[in-house]
Amino acid sequence: MTLKQARKRYPLVPEEIVRWAIENIDDPIDLDRGLVQLQQAIRLQRLISS
Secondary structure (H helix, E strand, C coil), rough: CCCCHHHCCCCCCCCHHHHHHHHCCCHHHHHHHHHHHHHHHHHHHHHHCC
């Protein structure tokens, strides 16, 4: 997954975190799982704080 693809797919995750994940997580399944979970956590946090 490229940085551009990841930014489009996970718009709530900060760019520096996406970049780090792409550079350091070799397994694409683990990369996707981690970014999905992070995006969900950000959504929940925003929902709860509203």
